[in-house]
Amino acid sequence: MTITPEMLQTAADEVMAETIAIRRHLHKNPELSGEEKKTAQFVAKQCRTFGCDVHENIGGHGLLATLSPCKTGRTILLRADMDALPIQDAKQCDYASSVNGVSHSCGHDAHTAMLLGTMMLLSRLNLELLYNVTALFQPSEEITEGAAAMLKDGVLEGVDAERIYALHVYPYLPSGSIGLKSGAMCAAADMFEVELTGHGGHAARPHECIDVILIASHIIQALHHIISRQVDPMHPAVLTIGQINAGHAANVIPEKACFSGTVRSLNVETHEEIRARMDHIIRQTAETWGATASFHMRHATPMLKNDPAVIEEVRRNISTLSPDTNIIDIDQPSMGGEDFAEFLQHVPGCLMRLGTGSEPSTRYSLHHPCFDIDEKAMRRGIIVLAALAISPTGKKGL
8 A cells, every 4th residue: 555645644633632642641740761660661551552562671661662564674763752851840731740840841751652653653554564663762861871771782683773763842943844954963962070079167267168169169160161262163062060069058168069060062072172171170170279079071972963865865755745844954953962863873864853832832942841842743743753664765875
């Protein structure tokens, strides 16, 4: 049976109500990175009802769900992340998070729901597909550990993967549009932690102490100057301190202070230079003031690069099976990190943006306490993922 755009649209309409219900269930019941046990169990149960072969507990709570109509073993991988963020949901709606201090403020609930909707659609169409279609549900993306953990656990072993695709919701694009970007799309990202040890004492006698709060403030100021004064302005880079902890009372100088943050860049040499300068500044400043410092940096995720040939192939296949899709070319890469880049180092593919912004309530930025999406956009996401799963790839030409 030859699939037509009209058939794909009708099939997407038929699964939308259930997809929205799944998204709202997940949104109401978020789980943090590494804690996605109930989410994974829910996803696995759904996939089995679609006739998928399911493998669980890969790299933590990750799982694979495969529809296997193709005897050759050649496979299209579709990836969605499942974890939530430690952010209090500030929305007032029926599906707002029921978990205090935890919410799906980055759209991973929608990613998971759309991928389930796609597998549901494909299972109902009962097509003679060119490839097996495997849904890869990933944990721990927000702490940039899930993809690497799944790869270490052998998630791709025995999988003859032709392509891997992923969508990420994007409130900055019109609802239902698809954003494509060739080459660098997301920055390399590192996570770092600094701990300072000084000498505590009474706030009235600072001369008897080594004040780690003052030292931390000097270090933080100096670290931010790396980007503005020691990095080529033609090489985008970002350093952000997201957390700082010290002290327990207003009249006590504490013994220790800790802070943590991220470094992101789009240039390998720049990234290495920033790391080296950070280490020098932290240790030298601490020693100057008589404190000791420990500095730990974790290489979180590499730069995400979309293969230009794959992007053009995706553009053609979307235009063929979903000709009314509003495809938008994204000019600038994001400084956000995305560990989908780990998979792209092993399998050709791409990350796409799905526009989800319509009215003001759906235009809050990612990671905002009020973040929400225009749920109608998920229909386009399902159509696009399904279209890519059933389209020829031209792998030999890459």
